[in-house]
Amino acid sequence: MTTSRHDSHRPPETPRGGKKGRKADDGAREIPVVEKPEFSSYYGRPVVKAPPWGDEIGAYLFLGGLAGGSALLSVGGQLTGKPTLQRNARLTALGAVGLGTAALIHDLGRPERFLYMLRTFKPTSPMSMGTWLLSSFSTAAGVTATVEIDRLTGYRLPLGPGRKLLHGLEGPAELGTSLLGAPLASYTGALLADTAVPTWNAGRDELPYLFASSASLAASGAALVTTPTHQTQPARVLSAVGAIGELASMKIMKKRMHPAEASPLEEGTPGKMLEWAERLTIAGAAGSVLLGGRRTAAVASGLMMLAGSALTRVGILRAGIASAKDPRHTVEPQKARLQKRRAKGVVDDSITTVG
Amino acid sequence: MVSLTEDPRRSSEAHGHRAQARKSFFTDTSICIGCKACEVACKEWNRNPQDGDLELLESSYDNTGALGANTWRHVAFVEQDQERIETARESGRQLVDLGMPSVGPPPSSSANGNGTDTKLPDTNEFRWLMSSDVCKHCTHAGCLDVCPTGALYRTEFGTVKVQEDICNGCGTCVGGCPFGVIERRDEGIIRAKTERNQSKYAQEIPNEGTANKCTFCHDRLVDGQTPACAQTCPTTSIKFGEHTDMVSQARERVAQLHQQGMTEARLYGANPNDGVGGTGSVFLLLDEPEVYGLPPDPRVPTKDLPRMYKQTAMAAVGMLAAVGASFVLGGRR
Numbered sequence: 001m002t003t004s005r006h007d008s009h010r011p012p013e014t015p016r017g018g019k020k021g022r023k024a025d026d027g028a029r030e031i032p033v034v035e036k037p038e039f040s041s042y043y044g045r046p047v048v049k050a051p052p053w054g055d056e057i058g059a060y061l062f063l064g065g066l067a068g069g070s071a072l073l074s075v076g077g078q079l080t081g082k083p084t085l086q087r088n089a090r091l092t093a094l095g096a097v098g099l100g101t102a103a104l105i106h107d108l109g110r111p112e113r114f115l116y117m118l119r120t121f122k123p124t125s126p127m128s129m130g131t132w133l134l135s136s137f138s139t140a141a142g143v144t145a146t147v148e149i150d151r152l153t154g155y156r157l158p159l160g161p162g163r164k165l166l167h168g169l170e171g172p173a174e175l176g177t178s179l180l181g182a183p184l185a186s187y188t189g190a191l192l193a194d195t196a197v198p199t200w201n202a203g204r205d206e207l208p209y210l211f212a213s214s215a216s217l218a219a220s221g222a223a224l225v226t227t228p229t230h231q232t233q234p235a236r237v238l239s240a241v242g243a244i245g246e247l248a249s250m251k252i253m254k255k256r257m258h259p260a261e262a263s264p265l266e267e268g269t270p271g272k273m274l275e276w277a278e279r280l281t282i283a284g285a286a287g288s289v290l291l292g293g294r295r296t297a298a299v300a301s302g303l304m305m306l307a308g309s310a311l312t313r314v315g316i317l318r319a320g321i322a323s324a325k326d327p328r329h330t331v332e333p334q335k336a337r338l339q340k341r342r343a344k345g346v347v348d349d350s351i352t353t354v355g
Numbered sequence: 356m357v358s359l360t361e362d363p364r365r366s367s368e369a370h371g372h373r374a375q376a377r378k379s380f381f382t383d384t385s386i387c388i389g390c391k392a393c394e395v396a397c398k399e400w401n402r403n404p405q406d407g408d409l410e411l412l413e414s415s416y417d418n419t420g421a422l423g424a425n426t427w428r429h430v431a432f433v434e435q436d437q438e439r440i441e442t443a444r445e446s447g448r449q450l451v452d453l454g455m456p457s458v459g460p461p462p463s464s465s466a467n468g469n470g471t472d473t474k475l476p477d478t479n480e481f482r483w484l485m486s487s488d489v490c491k492h493c494t495h496a497g498c499l500d501v502c503p504t505g506a507l508y509r510t511e512f513g514t515v516k517v518q519e520d521i522c523n524g525c526g527t528c529v530g531g532c533p534f535g536v537i538e539r540r541d542e543g544i545i546r547a548k549t550e551r552n553q554s555k556y557a558q559e560i561p562n563e564g565t566a567n568k569c570t571f572c573h574d575r576l577v578d579g580q581t582p583a584c585a586q587t588c589p590t591t592s593i594k595f596g597e598h599t600d601m602v603s604q605a606r607e608r609v610a611q612l613h614q615q616g617m618t619e620a621r622l623y624g625a626n627p628n629d630g631v632g633g634t635g636s637v638f639l640l641l642d643e644p645e646v647y648g649l650p651p652d653p654r655v656p657t658k659d660l661p662r663m664y665k666q667t668a669m670a671a672v673g674m675l676a677a678v679g680a681s682f683v684l685g686g687r688r
Binding site for chain 2: 004039040041042043045046047048049050051052053068069072073076079080107108109110111113114116117119120122123124125126127128131182183185186187189190191193194195196197200201204205206207208209211212213215216220233234235236237238241242245324327330331334335337338342347348349350351352353354355
């Protein structure tokens with residue numbers, strides 16, 4: 001690394017590295033500092049850290065959206081006299097939100113402390129807001145789904161005197177799920193965006209729309225799978241709207257990003273996942289609109305849309321995590337925006353000063 | 356638009372009569388000798404578990420790697436050649452030319468004040484940058500803002516600390532930090548092998564599964580002590596004191612170095628208008644921040660949160676409208 005006139009007397013350097021047993025992701029074996037003057041890093045090591053979120057969180061993003069969207073479909077079914085759609089969507093909503101909550105708790109470092117989430121109500125934390133949203137929604141969805149199951153089993157659930165109360169709460173609970181369903185689907189966009197993870201943060205204006213669209217797609221997919229075709233007309237329309245919304249927000253998001261922030265969405269496993277998500281979304285939505293009148297075709301397109309939505313969420317999650325691991329995605333966009341501000345004559349907001 | 360970042364002044368005032376003036380570090384990397392005494396003192400005092408597998412990282416003398424759940428001080432080593440020194444000197448000079456908050460008149464106390472020669476030996480052929488990195492204890496702390504349990508809080512000294520008995524390890528703070536400092540203590544912990552469990556090398560791992568970072572030695576501060584790293588630093592590269600003192604010392608020092616022709620010197624975190632509202636750990640660097648692994652333009656994500664909430668609400672309304680429209684259209688057909 002140094003250059004001095006004594007260098008010529010040194011023995012030739014043996015190539016470094018090649019040892020096994022090193023963590024592949026610590027970036028410690030990257031090229032030494034300052035190879036290219038436009039981008040330097042500290043031995044290629046990450047500048048920011050991604051949250052320790054595994055695919056459970058990806059699953060939650062998907063399931064929460066599915067639950068929110070299904071709740072809206074069930075309310076629509078209620079208002080337009082589609083009882084089967086209403087029932088199935090209610091059951092889907094509770095099942096999804098239950099599984100999603102379990103995934104969320106499982107991913108905590110100290111799962112036994114999950115209730116600590118409800119110690120505070122903290123608007124500065126999307127995680128806190130989301131927890132309150134999720135717990136209120138789950139409570140309401142629990143009521144409507146239990147009522148549905150009670151009806152399905154011919155009022156044989158051992159509810160005792162609670163039955164009257166529960167059935168009385170059905171209306172308010174339904175109102176609750178209809179109000180909370182959509183925010184439950186879109187808040188996860190803010191949850192990911194409110195981080196220093198380059199790719200998520202750069203998508204802060206589009207992720208909520210992307211996730212709301214993806215949730216609509218998943219909910220209509222689930223309705224197509226569970227419900228006979230004569231009651232799924234609205235779900236078929238929604239699948240088209242959801243697919244268009246998802247594809248458009250993804251495109252706009254990538255376009256507005258710095259290239260170094262967008263590239264994790266196109267490279268490696270996350271890139272593959274998002275590519276397949278797009279294919280499944282288009283195929284599923286097209287199948288649902290064109291062939292959704294036939295039961296088997298409806299089920300197949302529904303499954304494709306569900307898979308597409310799940311892949312979108314896991315793909316975005318993993319792309320963000322990948323973007324945190326390479327300092328290029330952090331340093332390049334930050335330098336670019338700093339330069340842009342300086343070019344405009346704004347020099348008072350830099351963290352680097354000379355006095 | 357309303358701000359959603361935490362107001363550190365109000366948080367400190369919440370401590371009532373125990374509230375004190377904000378405490379800070381000033382890390383002057385121009386006099387760091389890379390002895391890593393701060394790393395050792397920090398580990399010892401805070402009883403942090405071993406990080407990594409004692410391997411050599413092939414990054415000069417840095418075999419620690421980075422800040423993390425178990426490493427709260429990290430000394431960076433960068434080797435640079437003549438060309439790179441010139442570049443750094445030039446980039447520092449450009450900062451002055453930009454007309455930024457500039458180098459003031461030479462402070463009276465500097466320039467060989469008490470007869471000692473404070474000029475650094477200037478080797479033109481190569482240099483070694485050494486810098487002890489630490490949690491920035493930001494004025495607008497991303498980790499604190501996004502913590503859903505309230506485990507992260509502003510102490511009576513204006514620093515940011517995790518309450519280990521409250522943190523449930525959700526990991527949100529890890530992504531919230533623009534500097535990649537805080538981390539959940541669960542990955543990469545090296546456990547003693549079963550057969551070695553009885554040996555003196557077996558380690559107890561406290562606070563597993565929770566977020567961990569520099570506490571600013573809160574337990575020492577409440578006793579009127581200096582944080583372990585600053586206490587042990589043999590060259591006073593790590594200075595500790597009241598925030599305003601630290602910033603003015605940093606300003607004096609950078610002016611002094613510029614006077615001596617070291618235009619590569621610059622401050623990091625001393626500007627209250629930056630993306631994190633200034634840091635509680637001010638650094639004097641001798642090259643661009645990214646060379647030391649620091650972000651060149653960090654911004655606390657919560658600054659944009661009101662806008663994100665707005666987008667979230669609009670997306671939710673859009674979704675409601677889409678479902679409504681679907682039932683209208685789907686019902687008609």
